[in-house]
Amino acid sequence: MKSDHEFLSLADAYIRGEMNHQDATAFENRLLSDRESSEKFNEHKEFIARLTGYGKRIDLQQKLDNIHSTLDIPEIIKNAIPHKPLIVRLWDKYKINSLVAASVAILAVFTTLWITGFYSKENSSQYVALRRDMNSIRQNVKAQNALIKDINKNQSGNINPSHYGATGFALSSNGYVMTTYHVIKDADSVYLQNNVGNSYKVKVVFTDPAYDIAVLQIIDKDFKDFGSLPYTFKQNPADIGEDVYTIGFPREEAVYGRGYLSSNTGYSGDTVAYQVSIPVNPGNSGGPVLDNRGNIIGVINSKQTETDGAAFAIKSDYVLKAIAAIPEDSLEKKIVINKRNTLANLNRTEQIKKVQDFIYMIKVY
Amino acid sequence: MNDEKKHTLSDEDIVSGIFQGETDALEKLYKEHFPMVTRLILNNGGDIDDAKDIFQEAVIILYDKISCGQFVLNSKLKTYIYSVSRNIWLKKLAKRGVYSNVDDYEEKLQVEDDIEIQRERDHQFIMMEHALEKLGEPCHTIIKDFYIHNLSMQEICEKFGYTNTDNAKTQKYKCLQRLKKLFFG
Numbered sequence: 261m262k263s264d265h266e267f268l269s270l271a272d273a274y275i276r277g278e279m280n281h282q283d284a285t286a287f288e289n290r291l292l293s294d295r296e297s298s299e300k301f302n303e304h305k306e307f308i309a310r311l312t313g314y315g316k317r318i319d320l321q322q323k324l325d326n327i328h329s330t331l332d333i334p335e336i337i338k339n340a341i342p343h344k345p346l347i348v349r350l351w352d353k354y355k356i357n358s359l360v361a362a363s364v365a366i367l368a369v370f371t372t373l374w375i376t377g378f379y380s381k382e383n384s385s386q387y388v389a390l391r392r393d394m395n396s397i398r399q400n401v402k403a404q405n406a407l408i409k410d411i412n413k414n415q416s417g418n419i420n421p422s423h424y425g426a427t428g429f430a431l432s433s434n435g436y437v438m439t440t441y442h443v444i445k446d447a448d449s450v451y452l453q454n455n456v457g458n459s460y461k462v463k464v465v466f467t468d469p470a471y472d473i474a475v476l477q478i479i480d481k482d483f484k485d486f487g488s489l490p491y492t493f494k495q496n497p498a499d500i501g502e503d504v505y506t507i508g509f510p511r512e513e514a515v516y517g518r519g520y521l522s523s524n525t526g527y528s529g530d531t532v533a534y535q536v537s538i539p540v541n542p543g544n545s546g547g548p549v550l551d552n553r554g555n556i557i558g559v560i561n562s563k564q565t566e567t568d569g570a571a572f573a574i575k576s577d578y579v580l581k582a583i584a585a586i587p588e589d590s591l592e593k594k595i596v597i598n599k600r601n602t603l604a605n606l607n608r609t610e611q612i613k614k615v616q617d618f619i620y621m622i623k624v625y
Numbered sequence: 626m627n628d629e630k631k632h633t634l635s636d637e638d639i640v641s642g643i644f645q646g647e648t649d650a651l652e653k654l655y656k657e658h659f660p661m662v663t664r665l666i667l668n669n670g671g672d673i674d675d676a677k678d679i680f681q682e683a684v685i686i687l688y689d690k691i692s693c694g695q696f697v698l699n700s701k702l703k704t705y706i707y708s709v710s711r712n713i714w715l716k717k718l719a720k721r722g723v724y725s726n727v728d729d730y731e732e733k734l735q736v737e738d739d740i741e742i743q744r745e746r747d748h749q750f751i752m753m754e755h756a757l758e759k760l761g762e763p764c765h766t767i768i769k770d771f772y773i774h775n776l777s778m779q780e781i782c783e784k785f786g787y788t789n790t791d792n793a794k795t796q797k798y799k800c801l802q803r804l805k806k807l808f809f810g
Contacts, residue, residue: 265798276775307805308772313746314753315773320688323648324681327655337673340664 267297271304388565391426391443391545391624423625427508427547427560428452428476430618431583432596433486435478438579439546439622440561441467444474451623452478455514455616459623465591468582471532471574472561475583476622477592489598490614491548493576494555498534500524506538506560506573507612508547509621516612517544519569521557526572527564534558537569546622549573554603554611636702643691654684658703662710670723671714679717683709686743700734708734756807764800771797 273279274287291298351358373379428439437452444450444464453459460480467474498504498521505518519538526533536549540563549558558573583595603611635653642650659680666676683706690696711733757765763785770776770784778790778797787793 265795268798268801269794272771307808310749310753310808311768311772311804314750314757315769316692317685317750318773320685321681323651324655324684327652328659328677328681331656331659333673336660336663337667339660340667340676 264300267300268304271301272308275305275308388542388563391424391440391542423623425509425543426545426622426624427543428620428622429546429548429556430486430489430620431475432598433488434593434596435483435486436465436593436595437462437476437478437620437622438548438559439474439476440559440574441469441472441474442561443545443622444476444624445469447624449625450476451625452476453621453623455619458482466582466586468585471578471582473559473574473579473582475586475595486618488600488602489618490602490611491550491554491556491618492598492601493580494551494557495577495580497524497575497577498551498557502557503552504536504538504549504557505608505612506536506540506544506547506549507616507619508540508544508560510541510543512621514616514619514621515544518608519571522570527562530572532578533561533572533574536560536571536573538571539569540571544571547619548615550603550611550615552608554601554606554615636698639702640691640696640698643688644694651684651688654687654702654706655680658706661703661707665707665710666714669714670718675714675717679710679714680706682713682743686739689743689746690739704734705736708736709740712736712740752808756804759807760800760804763796764803767793767797768800768804 426443428437431438460478462476465477502521517538522537523535544560547560548556562572564570639650662680663676782790782793
């Protein structure tokens with residue numbers, strides 16, 4: 261015990277450099293010669309190193325705290341926090357997430373639209389005017405729609421090189437014929453062909469784009485007179501449910517179509533037109549809609565593409581109003597609307613026989 | 626040695642200053658790099674106290690490495706401090722159970738080994754601290770005065786009022802034996 265104490269005192273003195281040269285050399289020699297002393301010394305030295313390491317650490321910590329206390333901490337914090345507002349920082353952080361979410365949403369929307377067949381329809385509008393494009397067997401609905409859209413803003417329009425077919429009917433016996441405006445609006449020339457096959461050149465004498473009405477006059481010198489018209493225009497509104505029919509030229513031959521009046525308004529609540537449930541096709545445009553008694557209640561002008569049997573006909577009273585609005589001096593002859601109905605007591609087939617002589621195919625070039 | 630020449634003088638000055646125990650160098654290091662670490666910690670879920678702890682830990686690691694003469698300056702000091710701080714902070718966040726991906730805006734170094742060595746040192750430090758706490762007075766002060774504050778036996782003798790240095794020496798010897806026992810036991 262005593263010797264251990266003395267040894268460690270010497271060791272401490274040696275480590276601290278407090279020994280004189282002679283003693284130090286003697287101590288070193290002792291360590292070299294005695295293995296036990298050497299081990300004991302190293303052990304002690306290591307422990308003292310730990311102790312001084314501890315002291316140094318405490319000292320360093322103290323120094324660091326002193327330095328820290330001299331700093332302007334609020335200023336450092338202010339500079340450390342980005343100056344972007346919260347929303348920008350959130351955006352930076354969640355940018356990727358939100359972009360991914362948005363992409364997924366957009367993809368889902370368009371995939372759904374695609375799957376449900378939204379894009380398989382060529383036109384988004386459900387409304388289609390009924391003139392027949394004679395140049396293509398396949399009815400180009402899209403082109404027609406584009407033409408309809410242009411009705412009001414572009415009267416001269418782009419001249420469409422193709423020509424159209426539609427229907428018209430005699431308005432008065434002296435050669436006036438009624439059809440729809442959209443049929444003849446871009447026309448270079450208009451011809452009329454009756455059911456016997458005779459063609460007459462006509463000119464457009466009046467148009468009313470708002471009601472989709474056009475009045476043509478036969479200017480061919482071969483033409484004399486239609487003869488007396490069998491039908492009249494119905495002055496009063498027709499009733500829903502009434503049996504109606506039309507004759508038109510969706511192809512080169514006259515085609516009869518029957519149905520009933522299904523609504524008092526047209527496409528999207530248009531009060532100018534009736535909705536009639538008659539199968540109609542491009543080419544039926546301009547055809548008369550007659551009731552059981554042979555009164556014209558309207559003029560076919562369009563149909564709804566999405567709905568079966570929803571065709572639209574301009575109401576006869578608007579047709580009459582439009583005709584009445586034609587300035588008299590713009591016409592060569594007066595339009596005399598027939599007031600005597602000779603169809604009233606005939607059955608349907610006989611009515612048709614009589615009526616079809618006054619219904620014509622309109623050819624537009 | 627060639628490596629060191631490539632780097633800015635100021636970083637070298639700081640390293641050599643710390644090696645020689647100059648407080649000025651330490652102060653410069655602290656003032657220059659503390660804002661960077663604060664920015665790192667504050668923007669990644671910590672507060673200013675976290676920033677202080679993390680930064681000081683990084684400085685201690687650097688300081689110890691320099692003091693041992695093991696530190697070779699082959700990157701900017703800033704990069705070293707940043708890498709160590711980032712590493713420690715990630716570990717601390719993981720310990721708190723916070724998943725976080727610390728945004729990187731500095732290049733990083735591999736500092737895992739340095740941090741591992743430091744953890745061992747920390748362990749020793751804490752053991753020593755506990756041993757010293759249990760030691761009690763007057764041993765605690767005697768041991769500290771002699772071994773840490775490098776007071777001579779004469780001074781200790783006077784401070785504690787021992788009649789002669791032999792008594793003081795015996796007391797110190799007993800204290801040291803107790804401390805060793807506490808430390809290793």
